[in-house]
Amino acid sequence: MLDWEKIFATRSSRMRASEIRELLKLLDRPDIISFAGGIPDPALFPNEEFQSVYSEIFSGPTVSAALQYSVSEGYLPLRRWLAGEMAKIGIAAEPENIFITSGSQQGLDYLGKLFLSPNDTALVTWPTYLGALQAFNAYEPKYDQLTPGGNRTPETYREAAAEAGGAVKFAYLSADFSNPTGETVDRAGREKLLDLASELDIAIIEDAAYQSLRYDGEAIPPILALELERNGGDIDKTRTIYCGSFSKTLAPGLRVGFMVGNAQVIRKLVLMKQAADLHSSTINQMAICLVAERGFDAQVGKIKAVYSRRRDCMLAALEKYMPEGVSWTKPEGGMFIWLTLPTGMDGAALLAKSLETAKVAFVPGKAFFADGSGANTLRMSFSCANDDMIEQGISRLGTLIRSETAG
Template sequence: MEWEKIFASRASRMKASEIRELLKLLEQPDIISFAGGIPDAALFPAEEFSKAYAEVLTGPDAVPALQYSVSEGYKPLREWLVGEMGKLGIPCAPDNIFIVSGSQQGLDYIGKVLLSPKDTALVTWPTYMGALGAFNAYEPNYDKLDPMTNREPSTYAEKAAQGGGRVKFAYCVPEFSNPSGETIPRAGRENILNLAEALDIAVVEDAAYQQLRYSGETVKPILALDIERNGGDIDKTRTLYCGSFSKTLAPGLRLGYIVAAQDVIRKLVLVKQASDLHSSTVNQVVMGKVAHKIFDAQVEKIRKTYSHRRDRMLEAMTKYMPVGVEWTKPEGGMFVWVTLPKGFDGASLLAKAVRDHRIAFVPGKAFHADGTGENTIRLSFSCASDDAIETGISRLGTLIKSEMAG
């Protein structure tokens, strides 16, 4: 059977995730890995989850927790999220919240609902490669979104028309972006909304790292600014806010959520009904119990740990990187983005780093929709000890210096 002959055209745009492949390196004990942008498993509230599962599966909630459920999501969990959204300046109701199987599924559903082949998605350069992977299946074109220096709106529309479609949405990670670690300031968020209004498109706000701020001033989410522009009514907004429990409580339960106007939530629910009916009921019930009990304390714990590791990595970068190398100084999140001198290739550097120095990172090219960014790399500090950071960054600096000299 020659499967390539019968695969849909969209299958040709589905590529293996470089990060998923690099995570296999974590199985090698002598590798110092700054590759996977994953939370530290040692910080998971495993005991609380164990107690919650036992309570749910041995009490009156056992039968409903093991049964089919509504596609929108477990209502008590959505009601808890209403309170959390209110703290962010996002007044909403449970009907504005949709539970998905990880925010990655949310991105896939958004692509399915909004993108027709040849439509254009506006994304930053660089952007989250998982978003590109989710959107690619729907055969879009991409154009560059620069929150601080957007082009005239008409140029986006004209380019999209030349590509055979229209602009459908602007996607960004405003808080401590994956991969750059940078935060879009309020002015940039307002610019994105201005552009979206001019083009009459949606805004997809990927807020996976919302709770991971370690320093600097808090900036209102784009959805909160959108609500303010629309008289406090979320149902008049154009922003879809994608949140996640993966970076705060546990990624293995695969639970995320979308907050948006009811019109778009209802359409997304139809996609879920045709896809997997609903996210795991028992996981939603357990997540609700654990979140109610320990969410704030858990967030404080991980902030303290990750903040320390960020500081150690930035100190090591200053200590060991040669002149000519630049890097971001994130106020939160999990990543430092490194720009190497022109002529460097991140993929080639990775091969030498793993082979000769036993360190790993993610080459930056995969985060660029246009295939540029060869001279960039992403470093994650979330799972690295002080010793690993000191040793690994020292080795990386030595490698870069030798490449610059050679």
């Protein structure tokens, strides 16, 4: 019998099941109040709009095209619509600067594949989106800590990367309401990051999955828009690659995301996709395009009204029920609040107890740290919980944490 481990490539050893996916299963247990899932509330999906456009596609002249193979760069009308949306946030892009992916997760995988040789360094925040670490891990990189607005010099990054056996290839971050912390990088931090990337001569991967979901405060231009301001507006001279998603605004089940950037990079990614899965679903790209053209802003408005209320509700409940020594972020958008427990308290141990007694689920923060730190942190999602669940769940969790700190 074949000893598979012997013939697997070394990169396959990096593939590990995420505990978060396991936690998502708790959503189906009626006795548990779950703040674990980072998924959109299905009650907000534009079902009727999708029903109507699929029906239209099947009745119209493009039905054969919808079911046929199509080009790897993606459906042109969707890329045109995206170019219009990008212009609204300060990013002047042509369709050739826009590439359709099967969710923005695929964009992260492709960027890892494009940039990372084994032992190259990726700069990521501590904590960062777990799915980005999983995507990049397949290409066997090292990680170093990105601190937007911080004071690490280019030289220290360069030296650490050389010592690790490679070079710094990119800085990855979510600048708006990030997963997992909900925090936003301010304009000064973004400018400083552009300086750092320029000095290191590396790419910036801007994960904009939550960017449309701002509930209050003033919008900050995307990093790519700030870079365009610096260089006179020529996207083909930029180093920032903007990764967007329809999963948080329209629906994740269609698997349609996108990337915007320098055409030199986009062309490479298109070739990569041609070899990797040919193209994203033709019919789903058409459906997303029609729904977006007809009512993207209205749909986003609907979601924002619900999620912002849930965020307010969770922040109020935390204020009311959390004992001293626990602190949390105050996100201006997105789906997440990040809790820091008293030093020494362990999020994973707390979860185990919580599932037994308080019957509340969340994600221990440790999984989001490339260096395995962050044991005393938690990620709480408010996207799928109603007011009552939030009030009850935070109350029960507060009681548990209070008893732990007393103990």
